[in-house]
Amino acid sequence: MRESGGRGQGPGRGAGGAGSQGGPGAARRTSGGPGRAGRQGGSSRSEGTGRPASPENPPRGPREGSDPLDLPFGRDAFRDDDRDNDRDDHRDNNRGRPPQDPGDEGRGRSRQGDGDRGRPREDRSRGGDARRRSRDEGEQPRGRGSQARDESDRPRGAGSRGRGSSAREDGDASRGRGSRDDDGDRLRGRGSRDDDGDRLRGRVQGHEERSRGRTDDRAGTRRDGGRPGGEDPRRRGPQEDVPSRRTPAGRSSAGGSRTGRGGDGPPPRGPRRPPPAPPRPPLVLRLGSPRRRINIGLIGMTFVLSIFAGRLVQMQGLDSKVYEAAAADQRQHTETIQAKRGSINDVNGHELAVTIEAREVSIDPTKVPVSIRAKAAAILGQQLGKSQQEIAEKLARTGTHYQLLARDVDPVVATRLLQARIPALSAKKTYRRLYPAGDLAGSLIGFVGDEGNGLGGMEQSKNSLLAGRDGEQRVETGRDGQRIPMTSSQRTAPVDGQDVRLTIDRDIQWAAQKSIGEQVRKSGADSGTVIVMDVRTAQVVAMANAPELDLGNWRKAPASSYVNKAAADVFEPGSTNKVITAAAAIEAKAVTPDTVYQVPDRIRCADQVLRDSHAHKMEAMTFRQAMAQSSNVATIMAARKVGSQRLYEMLKAFGFGSTPGGGVPSAEAGLLPDYKKWSGSQNCTVAYGQGVSVTALQMASVYQTIANGGVKIEPQIVAGTTDTTGRFVPAPAGKQTRVVSETTAKEIAMMLESAVGAEGTGQLAAIGGYRVAGKTGTADRYDAELGRYDGYTASFVGFAPADQPRLVVLSVVQNPKNGHFGGELAAPVFKDVMTFAIKSKKIPPTGSAAPPVRMRAGQ
Incomplete structure (x- = not known):
């Protein structure tokens, strides 16, 4: 066993632990040489111990919401992996330092774990027995535990506050972390009393029970290699990733307490860092009761279905006749069957005004492609006797589905146009008023307007007699206007107009x-x-x-000629x-x-x-x-x-x-x-x-x-x-x-x-x-x-x-x-x-x- 001190037989959690070789914690290094060995009986200080309570140093309680001991491993991992942990501690503590020569140990730079390696096996196993006893007794410790860690592995990086005690060479009083070796006084920390050791053992036992589930995983992670660089996840604290800061005296504020190589006194202590904030518990989304959601959904569905049911009752029960009539009106269309207008004859029966069959040519401009409009306008204008420009203007009116092209078109001409296959062209059967004698007795006979009513002369005075009575036909048609086959139809036959014979001799x-x-x-x-x-x-x-x-060109005649x-x-x-x-x-x-x-x-x-x-x-x-x-x-x-x-x-x-x-x-x-x-x-x-x-x-x-x-x-x-x-x-x-x-x-x-x-x-x-x-x-x-x-x-x-x-x-x-x-x-x-x-x-x-x-x- 080396004189520079190392781990004791146990983790140094109480006064009952062995620790005769300098205590369970690593000896604190000073600038004068190797650290003192811990006193037998647990001179080291556990993580839960501290300086005596005073107004300047009030006692600390366990952090809220955290593990009292914050042990990253269980008892099995501690027992099986002591040797691996010592080696890892050595690597972690010396990470980033230049290589040391063997003479460093004499100057107080001995590595942690050397005491354990030089200690007999039974001394090392004694600490394990103490841990088992602490777990079995189930006492609740008041400190945070006495497991000794290297200062470089402490999670908070708070200087010399390790889990074991460190003797100081200059004889200063220990600040609650161990006892003074020169005068043999009892440790003023919590870990120097037997009753404190009992409480410590109970605390360790409770902590091990709570962390039993994750100890093996952490140990397995370490045995499998852990993270790159040999870091031990069990020994890393919450601030492991914080980079080390150099103090003016050459002391690392995050990697552990270390004095300068030629310093005479203890290194200056940095400001005490506040404890890390406890980890926030994961957000848990609490779902409502499934039964309540189902009930609400059923109520909503019932309400909607009741609305539909009520509407169906109204439509098919209460208002069925109304909707039936409305549907019939949509299907049924009334077509006017134009009556043939009577003729006007002279006293000898010669026709002065006669009605012949004709066609009314119309088109749907929206269905005429732009590419053929010019050609269609030329054909229609030539056959209907109208200018191509006039027809083209009507074909360009795509805002309407009906555009009248010409009235009183000869049926032969209309048939010829339909055979030209112009899109959306239609020809409706109508009657045309023809005046064979031209202007013979024109103002006396009069003329018929576009609506089929007489507008002058005998055509107007005898209009009711000449026009007759139009018939009608009610048919059922589809969306495209085509008649639905095998449907009922009502037809009222037209009554043709009567012929009027004048006293005029032609x-x-x-x-x-x-x-x-x-x-x-x-x-x-x-x-x-x-x-x-x-x-x-x-x-x-x-x-x-x-x-x-x-009468053949009455639209262009002056109004004065309309008068008889x-x-x-x-x-x-x-x-x-x-x-x-x-x-x-x-x-x-x-x-x-x-x-x-x-x-x-x-x-x-x-x-x-x-x-x-x-x-x-x-x-x-x-x-x-x-x-x-x-x-x-x-x-x-x-x-x-x-x-x-x-x-x-x-x-x-x-x-x-x-x-x-x-x-x-x-x-x-x-x-x-x-x-x-x-x-x-x-x-x-x-x-x-x-x-x-x-x-x-x-x-x-x-x-x-x-x-x-x-x-x-x-x-x-x-x-x-x-x-x-x-x-x-x-x-x-x-x-x-x-x-x-x-x-x-x-x-x-x-x-x-x-x-x-x-x-x-x-x-x-x-x-x-x-x-x-x-x-x-x-x-x-x-x-x-x-x-x-x-x-x-x-x-x-x-x-x-x-x-x-x-x-x-x-x-x-x-x-x-x-x-x-x-x-x-x-x-x-x-x-x-x-x-x-x-x-x-x-x-x-x-x-x-x-x-x-x-x-x-x-x-």
Whole structure:
């Protein structure tokens, strides 16, 4: 055994341990030489011992939450691995130091464990017996244990506070870690008493029991080699990894207490480090009770399922009928089956307006790829008669799924387009209104809009009769609009419209329209009108306007051409109105055709002077001659004998101021002020047709009444209709009203025949071989746009044959620029139309000659 001291026989945990060779702890090295040997009986100090308690050094208790002894190994590892531990301690303590020569031991640098190696085996085993006794006795030690460790292996690196005592060479009192060797005093530390040893042994025993499970693992780790460098995990403390600090005296603060090689006194002690913080216990996630989670989940599921169950009960039980109806409405779609519109025919059955089958071509722009749009636009534009740019713009509107390309497309063209396989192109079956005669009676017939409703003329006035009643079909369709096979359907058959047969004769209409059109162009007039009427029935045979509406291109025509001027335009009739004054005077027996008047060329009426139709000297005229030469002054003289009231009543009886019946579209009533409101001059001007307003249809009706022997018949434009079986049903005859006596009517007719004679103003209306009666008219024209009189209205109206009247023809030229007299502009139109109508109707001449009459006074 070496004198420098080493381990005792036991770990040096109490006074009962052997430790006669210097105690269980390593001798503390001093600068003077080797450390003193520990005293026998446990002069070393265990880890739990310390200096005596004092105010400067209060007693320490065990660290909270840590092992009282903090032993890294159990009793088996301690007993079996003593020798290995000594060698490891030696390596750990000398790690990082330069190699030592053998002479170092004499200078107090002896290695730890040398005492154990030089100690007999029985001394070493004695310490093991002491440990076993401590474990068996089960006493609870008050210190931290007396196992001796090398200072370099202490976990806290707190200088000389090892687990054994260290003697100091300079004789200083031990600071609770051992006894002084020179005076033999008892250890003042806790490990110097027997009772303290007992308590120490109990503490060791309790610690070993708690750390029994990990001792073998740590020992096994060390036996297997431990960490690189020979470090012993059992001997490393919490601050093992802290690097060593050098004090000014050459003492390591972390690797153990060591004096300098030439120092005389003890090395200075560094500041005491606080004990390491206890390791935090691992976080333990405490899970709730599984039963509670399951119960909560079941409650939630029950709540959700109850909501679904309630909703199902509501939908399938309470509201089942509502949802069933809603589902049916989604599947069922109502398709309108368009009824075929009835046709409009002339009196002989010739079609003036007819309905044919057509297609409505549309496309879904969203389904047309961009790459083929240009090609598709070119094909569609060429076939539909539209510009390629217009079609391309419609194909580019991808914000909608429906884009109408064209209506009224011929079925052959639509089939050709469908064969071109243009994506999303569809053709719907529709009907197209076709007008074979073009502009023939255009404004009278009217036209049909895009929605299938009449917008003018007969198309509008007889729309309900012509349109019929559309049918419908309820079918079930899918998402793509295709009909679902084998599903129920409800179909209501459409009722086609009825055909309307007019009183218009297509041929006479053409002749009238041609004649007035030419005269309007020649005279530079604004417009012209021709009406041909059957005397015996008052049926309108022709009703022509110039310019006429082209029904094939009505969308581009001006709005003024939509109006049927023959029935809607109101104008002052002028001299053609003198027949009513003559009828009132003759009917009142105030005058006769042979009554002579001294007629000047002007006459004062109230505050105005009215002039005759032409300047002349005072002249004696019969009333027949005044009518033939259209004398305004002679007419005023005859009207004064009648009076304003009777004249007004006669005008009313002939239809002035009231709308003519018979279903003529756009017919107006004209303007007939009450005689009580007539001005002073108006009492005179009304007699020759100024101050009242009529339509061409009204004036034609006046002459029809004279030609018909004084019986007025409401003008008729509709001859009849065809029922659903195709059978023709004639229209009821117009209302008949006697206005004047037959004698009066014949006398007036003879007076009108004189107006077309050699001395009359209507010579240009004469027709060879036929007796013609008629009257010219020239009136100042009131321009509503200007708000004053401007221009003239030239007119002529008559009938033929005069002795057996069959037809009445009226021609009116509005605001002509080349001439303005009715005998010059309107009479020739009358002649052309009457001649054609007579031949068309195959009306033969009567063969009789006009009876001689007295034209001038004195004859």
